[in-house]
Amino acid sequence: MTEKNSNSLVKNASVLMIASIISRVIGLLYRRPLGSILGSVGLGYYGYASNLYSILLLISSYSIPMATSKIISEMLAKKEYRGAHKVFRGAMLYAVIVGGITALICFFGGAILLPQNQQNALPALRALAPTIFLSAILGVLRGYFQAHRTMTPTSISQILEQIMNAIVSILAAWILIRNLAPEGGTRAAIYGAMGGTIGTGAGVLVGLLFMTFVYMLNRGYFRRKIAHDRRSTEQSYQEILKMLVLMITPIIFTSFIYNCSAYADSYLYSAIQGFNGMSADSISAAYGEYSNYYVPLVSIPLAMASASTSAMMPEVSGKYAIGQLDELNRQVNQTLRLTMFICIPCMIGLTVLAKPIMGVLFPSASELAEKLLFAGSVFVVTDSFSIVTGGVLQAIGKQHVALVNAGISLAVNLASLAVMLFARPGLDIYAVMLSNIIFSLVCCFLNILSMKKHLRTRHEIRKTYVEPLASSVIMGAVAWLIYTALFHLTRRPFIGLLVAILVAIVVYLVSYVVISKTTEEEMYRFPMGGRIVKFLRLIRIYH
Numbered sequence: 001m002t003e004k005n006s007n008s009l010v011k012n013a014s015v016l017m018i019a020s021i022i023s024r025v026i027g028l029l030y031r032r033p034l035g036s037i038l039g040s041v042g043l044g045y046y047g048y049a050s051n052l053y054s055i056l057l058l059i060s061s062y063s064i065p066m067a068t069s070k071i072i073s074e075m076l077a078k079k080e081y082r083g084a085h086k087v088f089r090g091a092m093l094y095a096v097i098v099g100g101i102t103a104l105i106c107f108f109g110g111a112i113l114l115p116q117n118q119q120n121a122l123p124a125l126r127a128l129a130p131t132i133f134l135s136a137i138l139g140v141l142r143g144y145f146q147a148h149r150t151m152t153p154t155s156i157s158q159i160l161e162q163i164m165n166a167i168v169s170i171l172a173a174w175i176l177i178r179n180l181a182p183e184g185g186t187r188a189a190i191y192g193a194m195g196g197t198i199g200t201g202a203g204v205l206v207g208l209l210f211m212t213f214v215y216m217l218n219r220g221y222f223r224r225k226i227a228h229d230r231r232s233t234e235q236s237y238q239e240i241l242k243m244l245v246l247m248i249t250p251i252i253f254t255s256f257i258y259n260c261s262a263y264a265d266s267y268l269y270s271a272i273q274g275f276n277g278m279s280a281d282s283i284s285a286a287y288g289e290y291s292n293y294y295v296p297l298v299s300i301p302l303a304m305a306s307a308s309t310s311a312m313m314p315e316v317s318g319k320y321a322i323g324q325l326d327e328l329n330r331q332v333n334q335t336l337r338l339t340m341f342i343c344i345p346c347m348i349g350l351t352v353l354a355k356p357i358m359g360v361l362f363p364s365a366s367e368l369a370e371k372l373l374f375a376g377s378v379f380v381v382t383d384s385f386s387i388v389t390g391g392v393l394q395a396i397g398k399q400h401v402a403l404v405n406a407g408i409s410l411a412v413n414l415a416s417l418a419v420m421l422f423a424r425p426g427l428d429i430y431a432v433m434l435s436n437i438i439f440s441l442v443c444c445f446l447n448i449l450s451m452k453k454h455l456r457t458r459h460e461i462r463k464t465y466v467e468p469l470a471s472s473v474i475m476g477a478v479a480w481l482i483y484t485a486l487f488h489l490t491r492r493p494f495i496g497l498l499v500a501i502l503v504a505i506v507v508y509l510v511s512y513v514v515i516s517k518t519t520e521e522e523m524y525r526f527p528m529g530g531r532i533v534k535f536l537r538l539i540r541i542y543h
Contacts, residue, residue, distance in 0.1 A: 015155050017307045017308065018155070019154070021300065021303070022159050023158045023162040024299060024303045026162040026165075027162055027165070028296050028300065029166070029361075030165075032363075034170055034173060035292060035364050036364055037170065037174055037192055038189060040285035041189045041284050041288065042288075043193075043284075043288030043291070043292045044189075044286075045121040045189055045193035045284065046121075046124055046197065046288070047290075047291030048266060048287070049114075049125040049128065049193060049197055050197070051263045052110070052113055052114060052121075052125055053106070053125065053131070053132070054262065055263045056102050056105065056106050056132055057135055060095075060099040060101075060103070064091060064094070065139045065142045065143035065146060065310075066310075066313065067244065068087070068091045068144060069143040069146040069317075070314070070317045070394070071243065072084045072087055073315075076318070077317075081222075081225040081228070082226045085222060086237075087243075090241055093241065094140075094244050095139065095140045098136060099133040099134075099136025106125065106126070106128060106129040107126050113125075115267050117274050118280070118284065120186065123191070123194040124193040124196065125197070127197040128197045128200060131201035134201070135204050137208060138204060138207055138211060141208070141214075142154045144215075146311075146314060149315075151310075156210065157214075160203075160210055164199070164205075164206040167199070169196045169197075171195075172194075172199055173192040173193075173195030174195070175195065176191040176194060250399030250400050250403050253403050257406040257407050261439050262291075265414075269432050272421040272422065273421065276425040278425075286368065286429045289366060289368050289369045289372070290369075290433065293362050293365045294372040294433070297350060297357065297373055298383075300346070301342060301343045301346035301384065302343075302380060302383055305387045308338055308388065311335075312332070312395070328455065329456075329457050329458075332455070332457060333459065333464070335388055336388055336459065337463055339384050340384075341468050343384040344472050345468065345472040347377045347378060348377075348472040349472075349476065349479060350373055350377040351373075351374055351378075352480040354371075354377070359493050360497050371430075372433055375430070376434075379437050379440060382437060386409075386447060389448065389450075390405070390443065390447055392457075393405075393451065396455065398450065402450075404446075405443055405450060408442065409439045409443040412438060412442050413436065413439035413442075414435070416435045467512065467515050468512060470515050471508055471512040471516075472508060474507060478504065478507045479500045479501070479503065479504035479507075482496070482499060482504075483496040506539070509532060510539070510541055513536060
């Protein structure tokens with residue numbers, strides 16, 4: 001890999017990873033006061049509405065940044081600037097049409113899409129309808145800048161979006177409950193969940209306004225590129241829309257299948273446990289613990305996997321378009337190595353520190369949430385791998401392959417969930433967690449086979465998996481010992497957790513460098529590599 005390409009990939013991945021971490025941490029922290037306001041039942045309504053919203057978002061906007069970035073990055077690699085900008089305008093038209101239709105389906109068809117015993121989530125879902133339309137437009141702007149390999153606007157907009165989401169969600173939930181349901185109970189849970197989803201829309205609106213502002217600032221640069229373009233061939237908007245539909249549709253179905261597992265699981269779980277005699281409120285409460293405490297925590301490292309995939313896709317698409325397969329495979333392996341370098345220690349850390357993490361972040365969470373995190377942290381590694389490998393297949397135009405792999409995985413997921421709940425109803429929400437792990441494992445296996453077939457990719461097993469795992473085991477043991485000792489001394493979980501995490505980071509970096517024999521030059525290729533090298537020099541690991 002050339003130094004320029006390597007630095008570009010690492011820089012873009014680092015920018016998106018940092019933004020993703022900040023965004024997810026903000027999202028994690030605001031769930032604590034939101035959970036206190038809504039209660040377990042309200043969180044359940046919020047979770048059901050959010051899951052269905054996520055599915056509708058897949059149809060309207062989730063795939064747009066990916067597809068827009070892929071098509072435009074291929075054109076930019078060939079210096080077809082006029083064609084790239086016309087695709088941007090065509091994608092915007094597509095977003096307005098599809099986003100508008102999906103928003104109407106969300107508002108008027110939500111009652112049909114929600115489980116019959118969870119209709120109290122309908123007001124929260126309807127509040128999300130305008131957000132679906134705005135998200136589609138926002139997705140086009142983010143994809144356009146990502147295709148230009150400029151990740152900073154997307155990153156800043158994500159952070160602004162999450163800050164506004166957190167502020168408005170808490171305030172809106174509190175105001176609605178105080179004014180419309182001061183007596184509490186089910187009515188308060190309904191309006192509280194609705195307030196939480198109003199915050200989501202406010203966040204997307206702020207992100208859209210920021211991206212529009214950035215685009216207007218850079219409009220002159222884009223116009224100059226277009227004016228000097230002599231390579232683009234004229235395409236009608238009908239041809240562009242056809243190309244977008246052919247490109248986006250498989251990605252939509254793949255993303256839909258991949259991400260609708262949460263919605264399908266919630267629907268199946270609710271239906272089967274209702275059949276087993278469990279009350280609707282108990283189902284909502286258990287699912288609220290799972291979707292609002294366990295899922296956000298494992299989603300933090302998964303956001304970094306998604307960020308590295310987003311940074312990788314324009315690079316891989318461009319290399320595939322001009323036939324540089326060796327360079328493409330090196331970038332794929334580097335992305336996997338960067339992802340596992342972060343996700344494997346996160347998995348171990350969440351496992352050994354599950355109890356204090358839940359206790360400190362979510363005091364209102366029950367013991368169930370702690371046990372879910374302890375048992376289900378492996379999902380971080382399996383799902384991050386499936387995210388990256390699925391992104392590779394989509395980047396090289398094998399969307400139909402990724403679609404088939406995701407479809408098979410979803411079928412296995414739902415079948416395993418149904419079997420577990422009927423055979424062992426006592427597993428309850430643990431069955432949902434286990435079926436998701438099964439989904440990601442099947443998807444990993446199928447994606448590996450597909451990559452070997454189409455790219456002849458060879459994975460660097462030792463560098464990518466063995467070395468970070470060995471370093472993480474050492475880190476986990478040290479973190480657990482430090483937390484346990486400090487908790488017995490101080491009886492303050494926060495102090496023990498903070499010190500344990502800080503020491504764990506140092507131990508992991510030192511262990512990784514010693515075990516892998518990573519040089520300073522190699523470490524520079526990791527996210528925030530320059531800062532890591534400076535720190536390791538400070539403690540005399542590097543000289």
